[in-house]
Amino acid sequence: MSEFNIPASREQASPSRIAPADAVKNGVAYLLADLGVFGIVEGAQLVVGFAWGVGFAALWAAGFFTGDVEAVFDASLVYALALAQLLTLTVTMPWWCRIRPRSFSSARDRRLPRGDASFMRVAGIILLGVAMQMIISYILSLVLPMFPSLEQGYDEMMNDGATSELSAISLLVVAIGAPISEEIACRGLMLEFSLRAVCPEWCDAWRERACRHRARLPLGDASAMRVPPARFWIANLIQAVLFGILHMNLVQGIYAGAMGLVFGWVFWRSGKMRYNIGLHLVLNFSSYFVGGIDTVLGLLGPIVELAAFMAMLALGVILFWLGTKEGQDPSKVLPL
Known part of the structure; x- marks a missing residue:
C-alpha cells in the first residue's frame, strides 16, 4: 500500500494548491533549515574542539599534563567529543520536542503490536546493526588497499586511541552519545525539514497544526498528510x-550516507525514534568486536563469511518489517 488508509468518517486534511514559485521558495526555506541543523552539529564540534585545544595548551604550559603531548592530547579528545554531543543535544533536543507533535513523522507513531512482534523488532535491529557493521568492514578491507592515501588517512582517524579502545568514556561517546545526538539531529530534524521541502502542498496543514499546538488545541489527524x-x-x-x-x-x-538511508527507513517505518537510535547503538557498539567476529566467521572462508553477513542483513530487514506491520489501530497502515 502506497499511503495511509484513513476511513472517510475521520477528519481529512486536504493538500493546498501551491504555485510553482511558492513551492520553490518553500523547498529552499526548508533546505536552508536542514543546513541550519547541519551547522549546529558541525559548529558544536568546531567550537568545542577549538576551546578544548586552547584549554589543553594552557594546562600543558602550566605543567598540568606530562608525557608525550600528542598522545595525551589525542587521548583527551574523547572528552571533547562528549561535550560536543552534549552541546548539540542542548540545541536540537528542545527543537525536536517542539516540532515533533506537528511533524510528518508524528503520523507514523502508532501502537505497535506486542509479543512476538516486539521480539521481531528487537531481533531485527540487532541483526541489522551487526550485519551492517561487518559488511562495511568487509568492503573496506577489500577496497581501501587500492587507494593507499585514503587508507592511511582513514586508519589514522579510526585508530587515534580516543574512541577506538573500549572504555567507559569511549562507550558513552560512541555507543550512546553519537546515536542519540545524531539521530535527533538527522532523522528527527533534517528528515522532517526535507519532507517539508518536497511536500509543499501540505504547508497550510502543518502551519495550522503549529498554530493549534501553540494554542493548546487538539491537533487533528496528522495521518491524513500523505507522503508518497x-x-x-x-x-x-x-x-x-x-x-x-x-x-x-x-x-x-x-x-x-548509506547507513543514514537505513536509519531513515527504520524511523519512518516505525514512527518511533528509539528504533533508529537502537540500530545506531548496535552498529557503533559492534565496531569494538569486528576483529573477533571476523576471526570466528573467517574460518568458513571469505565467500561464506560475506554470504552469512548478507543473510543476517536480509533477515534483520524482514524481521523488522514484520514486527512493524499494522498494529492495534486498524485505520493506519504503514506504506514503507
Missing part, C-alpha cells in the same frame, strides 16, 4: 547525504 513513497525517499536521501558530509571524511562519509 518516492518523495519520502528523496527526503531520506537528502538527510542521508548531509549525515555523510557531517563526518568530514570521504571514506566514512560514503558509508555513513
Whole structure:
C-alpha cells in the first residue's frame, strides 16, 4: 500500500494548491533549515574542539599534563567529543520536542503490536546493526588497499586511541552519545525539514497544526498528510547525504550516507525514534568486536563469511518489517 488508509468518517486534511514559485521558495526555506541543523552539529564540534585545544595548551604550559603531548592530547579528545554531543543535544533536543507533535513523522507513531512482534523488532535491529557493521568492514578491507592515501588517512582517524579502545568514556561517546545526538539531529530534524521541502502542498496543514499546538488545541489527524513513497525517499536521501558530509571524511562519509538511508527507513517505518537510535547503538557498539567476529566467521572462508553477513542483513530487514506491520489501530497502515 502506497499511503495511509484513513476511513472517510475521520477528519481529512486536504493538500493546498501551491504555485510553482511558492513551492520553490518553500523547498529552499526548508533546505536552508536542514543546513541550519547541519551547522549546529558541525559548529558544536568546531567550537568545542577549538576551546578544548586552547584549554589543553594552557594546562600543558602550566605543567598540568606530562608525557608525550600528542598522545595525551589525542587521548583527551574523547572528552571533547562528549561535550560536543552534549552541546548539540542542548540545541536540537528542545527543537525536536517542539516540532515533533506537528511533524510528518508524528503520523507514523502508532501502537505497535506486542509479543512476538516486539521480539521481531528487537531481533531485527540487532541483526541489522551487526550485519551492517561487518559488511562495511568487509568492503573496506577489500577496497581501501587500492587507494593507499585514503587508507592511511582513514586508519589514522579510526585508530587515534580516543574512541577506538573500549572504555567507559569511549562507550558513552560512541555507543550512546553519537546515536542519540545524531539521530535527533538527522532523522528527527533534517528528515522532517526535507519532507517539508518536497511536500509543499501540505504547508497550510502543518502551519495550522503549529498554530493549534501553540494554542493548546487538539491537533487533528496528522495521518491524513500523505507522503508518497518516492518523495519520502528523496527526503531520506537528502538527510542521508548531509549525515555523510557531517563526518568530514570521504571514506566514512560514503558509508555513513548509506547507513543514514537505513536509519531513515527504520524511523519512518516505525514512527518511533528509539528504533533508529537502537540500530545506531548496535552498529557503533559492534565496531569494538569486528576483529573477533571476523576471526570466528573467517574460518568458513571469505565467500561464506560475506554470504552469512548478507543473510543476517536480509533477515534483520524482514524481521523488522514484520514486527512493524499494522498494529492495534486498524485505520493506519504503514506504506514503507
